Amino acid sequence: MAEALRAYRAVVASRARSQASHRASFRMDLVGALLVGIIEFGEIWVLYSATDQIGGFTLAQIMLVFGLSDLAFSLADLVAGHCDNLPLYVRAGTLDVFFLRPQPVLAQLVTSDLSLRRIGRCLVGATSLTVGLVLNDIEWTAGAVGLVVLALVCGFVIFTAQFVTAAGLQFFLVNGAEMTNAFVYGGRYAATQPTSVWPRSLLVVFGAVFPVAFAAFLPVSTLLGVPGVAGLPVWLGWCAPVAAVWAVVVAGLSWRWGLRHYRGAGG
Amino acid sequence: MNVIETEGLTRVFTGRPDRGNRLRRSRHVAVDGLDLTVEAGESVGYIGANGAGKSTTIKMLVGILVPTSGTVTTMGLHPLKQRRALARRIGVVFGQRSQLWWDLPVRESFSILAAIHSLTAADERARTAELVDMLEMEEFLATPVRQLSLGQRMRAEVAAALLHRPDLVILDEPTIGLDVLSKQRLREFLVAQRREHGTTLLLTTHDMGDVERLCERILVVDHGRLAFDGTLDGLARTVGARRELVVDLAVATPDLTDVAGAEHVRSDSDGLRQRFAFDPQRMTAARVLAAISERAEVLDLSIAEPDIEDVVREIYRATRR
Numbered sequence: 178m179a180e181a182l183r184a185y186r187a188v189v190a191s192r193a194r195s196q197a198s199h200r201a202s203f204r205m206d207l208v209g210a211l212l213v214g215i216i217e218f219g220e221i222w223v224l225y226s227a228t229d230q231i232g233g234f235t236l237a238q239i240m241l242v243f244g245l246s247d248l249a250f251s252l253a254d255l256v257a258g259h260c261d262n263l264p265l266y267v268r269a270g271t272l273d274v275f276f277l278r279p280q281p282v283l284a285q286l287v288t289s290d291l292s293l294r295r296i297g298r299c300l301v302g303a304t305s306l307t308v309g310l311v312l313n314d315i316e317w318t319a320g321a322v323g324l325v326v327l328a329l330v331c332g333f334v335i336f337t338a339q340f341v342t343a344a345g346l347q348f349f350l351v352n353g354a355e356m357t358n359a360f361v362y363g364g365r366y367a368a369t370q371p372t373s374v375w376p377r378s379l380l381v382v383f384g385a386v387f388p389v390a391f392a393a394f395l396p397v398s399t400l401l402g403v404p405g406v407a408g409l410p411v412w413l414g415w416c417a418p419v420a421a422v423w424a425v426v427v428a429g430l431s432w433r434w435g436l437r438h439y440r441g442a443g444g
Numbered sequence: 445m446n447v448i449e450t451e452g453l454t455r456v457f458t459g460r461p462d463r464g465n466r467l468r469r470s471r472h473v474a475v476d477g478l479d480l481t482v483e484a485g486e487s488v489g490y491i492g493a494n495g496a497g498k499s500t501t502i503k504m505l506v507g508i509l510v511p512t513s514g515t516v517t518t519m520g521l522h523p524l525k526q527r528r529a530l531a532r533r534i535g536v537v538f539g540q541r542s543q544l545w546w547d548l549p550v551r552e553s554f555s556i557l558a559a560i561h562s563l564t565a566a567d568e569r570a571r572t573a574e575l576v577d578m579l580e581m582e583e584f585l586a587t588p589v590r591q592l593s594l595g596q597r598m599r600a601e602v603a604a605a606l607l608h609r610p611d612l613v614i615l616d617e618p619t620i621g622l623d624v625l626s627k628q629r630l631r632e633f634l635v636a637q638r639r640e641h642g643t644t645l646l647l648t649t650h651d652m653g654d655v656e657r658l659c660e661r662i663l664v665v666d667h668g669r670l671a672f673d674g675t676l677d678g679l680a681r682t683v684g685a686r687r688e689l690v691v692d693l694a695v696a697t698p699d700l701t702d703v704a705g706a707e708h709v710r711s712d713s714d715g716l717r718q719r720f721a722f723d724p725q726r727m728t729a730a731r732v733l734a735a736i737s738e739r740a741e742v743l744d745l746s747i748a749e750p751d752i753e754d755v756v757r758e759i760y761r762a763t764r765r
Binding site for chain 1 (some may be wrong): 510525531543547556
């Protein structure tokens with residue numbers, strides 16, 4: 178573990194140097210990521226200019242949901258987003274090289290890169306989250322603080338697990354990015370919306386299978402005491418760690434299964 | 445201790461199901477019941493035609509691919525179950541795929557690899573300095589890998605694979621595409637590494653020069669089976685791996701059939717160009733040339749190395765009979 182971290186530090190440090198040496202391009206990437214985030218928030222803004230409430234949530238409340246989920250996703254994207262590149266690594270033979278080093282293959286895939294320009298994206302989520310926390314009338318008990326932190330950590334874990342799940346499936350699917358993007362990026366989008374308006378099928382997919390509802394909406398609903406999904410208890414937001422563990426288990430299985438397939442052990 | 449040991453090693457690739465017949469899948473036997481033992485300190489050339497099963501064997505030796513049947517141990521370890529322990533003791537160069545970081549300077553790739561293999565700072569410095577010196581990499585240490593010439597990149601790749609002082613070095617087509625000088629430099633380095641560290645060497649190649657200068661033992665694989673296992677001398681005896689010296693003479697000369705140690709093969713343009721075959725184990729090109737020069741004025745010359753494809757084809761022909 179120690180040498181894995183040492184290697185990661187070396188990768189990150191050299192990435193930072195290399196990206197800093199292309200300043201203009203780095204700034205453009207940064208601004209681009211920032212703009213995409215702002216546009217996505219703009220979409221929500223437009224929706225709320227037509228109505229005061231969607232699924233029982235006001236704009237101020239949904240800013241909390243958007244901020245929390247977007248920040249968690251952006252952080253996951255920063256750390257694990259390049260898992261998307263797996264088919265590229267397979268074709269270039271880089272993946273075979275990972276087998277020749279004394280670290281777990283997945284750990285090497287995740288630590289093979291760190292796209293610092295994605296930090297721009299984190300700023301949008303962080304700002305929205307901060308504004309949401311100020312605008313809403315929250316009683317700042319230790320529990321409330323704990324819930325926000327818990328939601329952020331679990332959201333990060335859930336989204337990171339989604340990237341890994343997608344990577345595992347890429348071993349089977351030729352040009353499978355379209356399919357896996359549906360739940361990775363679709364999941365991100367779903368997480369920024371009020372779950373209460375989802376049809377039942379979406380609830381099953383993004384509430385249970387790819388549990389992104391636990392990344393933001395359900396914890397926020399618990400935090401604000403606003404009922405989330407009809408028929409489900411308000412305290413459900415506290416179950417985010419359960420959802421995170423589930424997402425990690427799914428990711429682990431998907432990855433192991435994919436790797437077995439790659440090595441030709443059947444799968 | 446045996447560095448590599450395989451017994452009945454077999455790998456079958458199954459294709460995707462047929463469109464017409466879902467139960468039928470195409471089957472391709474890449475490696476077929478391979479029994480192989482390599483002892484510590486050996487240097488083994490693993491040659492064969494394209495698709496003969498060389499790369500598949502290597503991938504099973506290092507734990508990338510799972511054998512369909514049979515057993516394999518490398519450095520006494522199980523390549524799948526003990527992959528990470530094995531990775532600390534072997535160094536692998538795939539000529540066609542890079543293990544360096546594309547956009548980072550060579551130096552930084554080395555320090556990341558040193559971290560991966562948990563070399564101490566002092567060890568990293570000493571080993572890097574040694575490799576930089578032996579492979580003459582000083583001039584491009586600060587250059588990003590993507591800007592290196594092929595020869596420079598190969599040297600960096602070999603250094604990267606040998607940074608952690610592996611006991612077994614596996615090279616898959618290490619000299620492919622290199623110019624004569626780069627090839628020579630790389631071979632000299634590998635010979636020196638073996639001499640100093642007793643490293644075991646296994647290499648696949650299409651270059652007869654690699655085999656002649658690096659390998660004491662040669663394995664020829666054909667359709668996943670071992671077709672030849674022996675020394676270079678044995679191989680030369682089996683297939684007659686001779687060199688050919690082509691000379692252009694100043695004036696048209698009758699066939700020079702009496703050159704000692706060389707056989708006159710053919711004359712062109714009324715004897716202006718003549719070809720001689722000789723066994724490099726017994727004769728040198730210089731001595732053949734000297735013998736020819738005594739008889740005629742040589743304007744130009746070239747030496748054709750035996751094509752490894754021809755050697756392999758000869759072996760195949762001999763064993764399939």
